[in-house]
Amino acid sequence: MENKDFAVFILTHGRPDNVKTINTLNRCGYTGKVFFIVDNEDKSVDQYIANFGSDKVIVFDKKAMADAIDEGNNFDERRTIIHARNFCFEAAKQVGVKYFIQLDDDYVAFEYRHANKEGTELMGRCILNIDKIINLYLDFYKSTGFKSIAFAQGGDFIGGLHGGMVGKLKRKSMNSFFCSTDRPFQFVGAMNEDVNTYTTLGSRGVLFGTIPSVSLNQAATQSQSGGITDLYLKYGTYCKSFTTVMMQPSSVRVAMMQANHERLHHSIKWNNTVPCIISENHRIQ
Numbered sequence: 445m446e447n448k449d450f451a452v453f454i455l456t457h458g459r460p461d462n463v464k465t466i467n468t469l470n471r472c473g474y475t476g477k478v479f480f481i482v483d484n485e486d487k488s489v490d491q492y493i494a495n496f497g498s499d500k501v502i503v504f505d506k507k508a509m510a511d512a513i514d515e516g517n518n519f520d521e522r523r524t525i526i527h528a529r530n531f532c533f534e535a536a537k538q539v540g541v542k543y544f545i546q547l548d549d550d551y552v553a554f555e556y557r558h559a560n561k562e563g564t565e566l567m568g569r570c571i572l573n574i575d576k577i578i579n580l581y582l583d584f585y586k587s588t589g590f591k592s593i594a595f596a597q598g599g600d601f602i603g604g605l606h607g608g609m610v611g612k613l614k615r616k617s618m619n620s621f622f623c624s625t626d627r628p629f630q631f632v633g634a635m636n637e638d639v640n641t642y643t644t645l646g647s648r649g650v651l652f653g654t655i656p657s658v659s660l661n662q663a664a665t666q667s668q669s670g671g672i673t674d675l676y677l678k679y680g681t682y683c684k685s686f687t688t689v690m691m692q693p694s695s696v697r698v699a700m701m702q703a704n705h706e707r708l709h710h711s712i713k714w715n716n717t718v719p720c721i722i723s724e725n726h727r728i729q
Contacts, residue, residue: 445476446579451541452478455528456549460491464663465551472554472574481528481535502538504531516633516640516687526637529621533628543582546621553661557596559605566604568659577658585622590651591629592617596659610656615718616642617652620660633691635684639710643692646718685710692717 452474454465466478482492483506492501509527529546536544554577555568571577585593594617601607618638629650633640642652688696688710695716698708 445474445575447476447543447582449541450476450543450545450578450582451536451539452476452547453481453532453535453544454478454547454549455481455525455532456492457483457486457523457525457528458488459549460488460495463549465547465549466496468551468553469574472571474574474578476575476578477539477541479535479539481532483522483527485522502535504528504535513630514632516635516690517683519634521634524634524637526631526634529631529637532623533625536623536625542626543585543622543624545578546623547660548619548662550663551660552663554595555659555661557601557610557656557659559610564605566601566610571658581622581655581658584655585624588651590653591627591645592621592623593653593655594618594622595620596654596656598659598661600654600656600659612656614654614656615646615652615714616654618642618654619662633687635687636710639688639696639712640691643688643696643712643717647692647695649719681708 452469454463456463463480469478478500480492480496480501482489482501482503484503485506486492489501489503504527506522506527509531510522513526513530515524515526525548532544532546536542554571554574556571558567558569559565560567581593581595597619600614601610616639621638629641629645631637631641632644646652682698685698685708689698695713697711697713699711700708
């Protein structure tokens with residue numbers, strides 16, 4: 445791994461024997477530092493340490509992190525990833541790196557996403573040299589003013605080549621987050637924390653971005669035990685999406701996810717969410 449001042453943080457809970465992401469990273473050729481971020485309320489902490497080693501497992505005080513943020517509800521639930529996300533900035537300092545990426549624990553593939561030679565079909569190809577990809581993303585991140593950038597997700601490509609994602613940088617970061625200790629920010633909302641964060645901070649001019657050349661693929665949402673599945677199953681996707689409506693009511697609403705899909709989801713009106721970036725051609729000399 446070229447960047448020695450970088451680490452992967454895998455955020456995980458209750459799945460010490462089913463951390464798919466580490467196997468996927470190994471299969472994709474990753475050779476850098478990896479740490480597992482686990483909270484002190486996880487009953488399987490000892491098994492994480494047994495599986496991955498005490499030098500690779502970083503345990504944090506979940507209640508202390510919860511007391512410091514706006515969870516966006518009164519459920520008195522801490523089964524959520526937001527606390528691990530916010531702790532990662534401190535974890536990076538503990539292990540002596542400046543740059544890091546936050547990854548969930550259930551990724552099954554990292555893929556190139558591109559059009560075929562004829563430009564008629566969206567293609568996906570498994571990545572075998574992810575070190576090089578991470579280095580390129582880091583080079584871009586270091587040279588820009590983004591708070592965070594992210595890989596795309598499988599769902600970003602609904603609609604294929606005509607879905608509006610291919611080849612275009614998007615003003616959002618979800619699921620995976622490239623971060624730096626000198627660009628700290630705080631995630632908000634116990635549910636839908638990534639969307640809450642890029643919409644609220646984005647509305648204040650903070651830059652988040654998704655570079656869609658690479659996407660990550662996850663196990664089916666809410667299909668596995670552990671993680672935050674239990675929270676979403678208990679309160680439903682309506683509460684999940686409505687958290688973002690409460691955080692950013694001027695531009696987010698609850699809607700059906702695609703016309704023929706039964707799942708409720710957030711819908712963002714981008715013109716009301718983030719300030720427009722004006723071309724340098726319009727700068728007054």
